[in-house]
Amino acid sequence: MRQLTxxxxxxxxxxxxxLEAVDALKQLDVVLILEKRPETHDLSVIRQHxxxxxxxxxxxxxxVQDPERARKGDYLENVKRWHRERVDRLEHALLEHLPxxxxxxxxxxxxxxxxxxxxxxxxxLQARNTLPLAVSxxxxxxxxxxxxxxxxxxxxxxxxxxxxxxxxxxxxxxFPAHVNEIFVMLDGExxxxxxxxxxxxxxxxxxxxxxxxxxxxxxLAEVADTIRQKRQALRDERGWxxxxxxxxxxxx
Numbered sequence: 424m425r426q427l428t429x430x431x432x433x434x435x436x437x438x439x440x441x442l443e444a445v446d447a448l449k450q451l452d453v454v455l456i457l458e459k460r461p462e463t464h465d466l467s468v469i470r471q472h473x474x475x476x477x478x479x480x481x482x483x484x485x486x487v488q489d490p491e492r493a494r495k496g497d498y499l500e501n502v503k504r505w506h507r508e509r510v511d512r513l514e515h516a517l518l519e520h521l522p523x524x525x526x527x528x529x530x531x532x533x534x535x536x537x538x539x540x541x542x543x544x545x546x547x548l549q550a551r552n553t554l555p556l557a558v559s560x561x562x563x564x565x566x567x568x569x570x571x572x573x574x575x576x577x578x579x580x581x582x583x584x585x586x587x588x589x590x591x592x593x594x595x596x597x598f599p600a601h602v603n604e605i606f607v608m609l610d611g612e613x614x615x616x617x618x619x620x621x622x623x624x625x626x627x628x629x630x631x632x633x634x635x636x637x638x639x640x641x642x643l644a645e646v647a648d649t650i651r652q653k654r655q656a657l658r659d660e661r662g663w664x665x666x667x668x669x670x671x672x673x674x675x
Contacts, residue, residue, distance in 0.1 A: 424555045425517065426526045427548070429541045431534040431563015434632035434665070435469050437476065439564040447561045448477040452525040455516055457489045457509070462662025470530045485520050487512050498591070506540055510547045518554055532665070534565040538589070538608050566667045567606050569631040573638055574669075576626075580604060590614040598623070604671040613651045615643060615670060624673045625650070629657055629666035643670070 430447050433439025440448075454474060456467055467486075474482060490508040493501040521527045531541045545558045567587060571578050579585045586602045590610025598605065598618055607614070615625060623643040627650050630636045637657060639650050650668075658664040 424557050425521050425523060426557045426559065427517070427545055428526060428528045428559045428561065429535040429545060430528055430530050430561045431565075432470070432473060432530050432532065433564040434533060434566050434569055435630070436632035437473060439632055440473070440477075441561070441563070444561045444563065445477050447528070447559075448473065449479065450526050451478060451482055451528040453483045453485060453517075453521050453527040454478070455513060455527060455529055456484060456486045457529075458486050459489045460662070465661070466532070466663070473530065483520055485516050487516050506543060506547070509540070510544050510551075513544060514548055514551065514553060517548070517556075531563065534563040535560050536562065537565050537567070537587070564632075566608070566628070566631050566665065570606070570626065570628045570667055570669060573628055573631065573636075574626045574640060578606075593617075598670065598672075604669060606667065606669050608667050610666075610668075613647075613654065615668065616647050616651065618643060618670065620672075622673055624671045625668055626671075627666065627668040629654060629664055631665075631667070635661070 428447050428451065430444050432444065456470060458467060474484065490505060490512065492505040517527055529541050531539055533539065535541050542560065549556050549558060567578065580603060583604070584602060585606070586599065586604070587606045587608065590607055590612055593607055593610070593614040594612065594617060598620060621644070624641070625643045625646060626640045628636065628638050635657065637653060639646055639653065654664060654666060
């Protein structure tokens, strides 16, 4: 039976790899690398570096062009269609390049369980039943964990839940009333600028774990514009950006 291993690789620093992830990389016969826009080529370079350091000498590296995601129309339907097209391409690559008893790998930025489509794609591949496929998952260090480490803070407040959401949900629903802190991911619109509530505090980080790492903290009303400008400058310089932040209600 073919095997597909989803390996969380952290946010780019090779030192974030777990020993389990290193062992898993050494077992791969084929690695599938999803190629996005040309501007994000350095993300592939980071993956290549990990494979050169820990992969087999005979490792087959197959690049799969990531399909474009429609930006107009229903958001969830567009994402589901995009995932199906991704699965189509991954399925073709596995059938063509992976032996019946081989092990293929997907190197997942951060952790495969947190706002990433790799697990859903793997389950869809299994459901199609076009090739017998066993799936295993190796957890990785997430950007949320790194953000907390950089600001030297626990993820949860005392006896409080942890809420992780997206920029889209923050724009549509606002800051939930039942919690005093949220972590926000996948926010390309700087949705924090729409929060009019007084007393909010933000901890923002970009390129966490990479040499270009940037951190900004302070009262949202005072640093929101600084974050937007810094974010845009970094994105213009590199062609892509990965960032996340925590929003917190603080008593006067």
